[in-house]
Amino acid sequence: MNQSVDAGMDHGADAHEARFEGDVEGRSCEAVVSDGPGRAPHSGHDGGEVRPGEHYANIEPLALARWLNNAGIHNSTIEYRAGACDVYATATRPA
Numbered sequence: 611m612n613q614s615v616d617a618g619m620d621h622g623a624d625a626h627e628a629r630f631e632g633d634v635e636g637r638s639c640e641a642v643v644s645d646g647p648g649r650a651p652h653s654g655h656d657g658g659e660v661r662p663g664e665h666y667a668n669i670e671p672l673a674l675a676r677w678l679n680n681a682g683i684h685n686s687t688i689e690y691r692a693g694a695c696d697v698y699a700t701a702t703r704p705a
Contacts, residue, residue, distance in 0.1 A: 644697045
């Protein structure tokens with residue numbers, strides 16, 4: 611399995627998740643974890659206050675579904691856990 615990790619969906623203006631990417635049996639796989647609705651803004655550096663010039667945004671589950679769909683990933687599962695204020699997604703794309 612080939613794999614890489616990209617962090618920063620909720621803390622980067624262009625990157626929108628902590629993401630695992632891999633290749634399992636010829637299929638591209640993704641797992642996404644992001645701050646969701648209700649999470650208080652915080653710094654990606656130390657968890658304190660958002661610093662001047664630092665981006666922060668909560669990710670709406672429906673927005674994530676649209677982003678995945680627009681990327682051609684139609685086989686996904688998205689879950690929002692209100693207690694943790696987190697959004698989780700897994701997806702695969704055929705080879």
